[in-house]
Amino acid sequence: MNDERYVPAAGHHALTRFYDPVMAATMRERTFRAALVREAVTAGPLTILDVGCGTGSQSIALADAAPHAQITAVDGDPDALARARARSAGRPIAWTDALAQDLPLEDDAMDCVTASLLLHHLSPSTRLLALREMRRVLRPGGRLHIADWGRPQDPAMRLAFLAIRALDGRQNTADHAAGRIPQIIRDAGFTDVRTTGRLRTVLGTLELLEAT
Numbered sequence: 001m002n003d004e005r006y007v008p009a010a011g012h013h014a015l016t017r018f019y020d021p022v023m024a025a026t027m028r029e030r031t032f033r034a035a036l037v038r039e040a041v042t043a044g045p046l047t048i049l050d051v052g053c054g055t056g057s058q059s060i061a062l063a064d065a066a067p068h069a070q071i072t073a074v075d076g077d078p079d080a081l082a083r084a085r086a087r088s089a090g091r092p093i094a095w096t097d098a099l100a101q102d103l104p105l106e107d108d109a110m111d112c113v114t115a116s117l118l119l120h121h122l123s124p125s126t127r128l129l130a131l132r133e134m135r136r137v138l139r140p141g142g143r144l145h146i147a148d149w150g151r152p153q154d155p156a157m158r159l160a161f162l163a164i165r166a167l168d169g170r171q172n173t174a175d176h177a178a179g180r181i182p183q184i185i186r187d188a189g190f191t192d193v194r195t196t197g198r199l200r201t202v203l204g205t206l207e208l209l210e211a212t
């Protein structure tokens, strides 16, 4: 048992029901989700793991773009998972209640792992454990695709990012604000780490990253 705070989708459990409308209003959601899906499905993966799937928007977009892939979607919040399941309208996604730092999956089981807006919910030590778990379940040559907050591009983005930092935790978001996430992904054992896109949003600079 540790005393680390579990940070749910919208920062507090009572706010989870507002998560989807706030995302739609603030995050250029269609643009970043489509970009992440495009990058993740290019190589035609047969097995995809979406970690920290929350209310399911990214997992559902992946399932629609790769209808023949087996998709496993993991989150540690049963309320978010129930919302995801209810929205998934029969899509064959394996919604799984588990923690990112302790994935209930075999080594080398996945062709592709995605995590959108998960990493800034984790403390630095848990984030490293979670990334190592993602690496463990990826087959050799498998690809990691991340969408998460990056170093703000300018003072306006730095100001915008203060709201997320207050809601989700200053400690959890410090590496994002400092632009250290690519190096942390390398530290977890990934290679070929690349930033593939940067988007200005109402809440800060969103980065797309990929790695092998």
Ligand SMILES: C[S@@+](CC[C@H](N)C(=O)[O-])C[C@H]1O[C@@H](n2cnc3c(N)ncnc32)[C@H](O)[C@@H]1O
Residues within 6 Å of the ligand: 006, 007, 008, 009, 010, 051, 052, 053, 054, 055, 056, 057, 058, 074, 075, 076, 077, 080, 098, 099, 100, 101, 115, 116, 117, 118, 121, 122
């Ligand atoms: C901001 S939401 C992102 C949800 C979704 N990926 C998306 O793009 O909309 C972050 C999610 O991470 C989940 N989460 C936080 N800590 C976690 C952990 N240790 N293991 C698994 N999920 C976690 C939360 O429950 C929440 O649903």
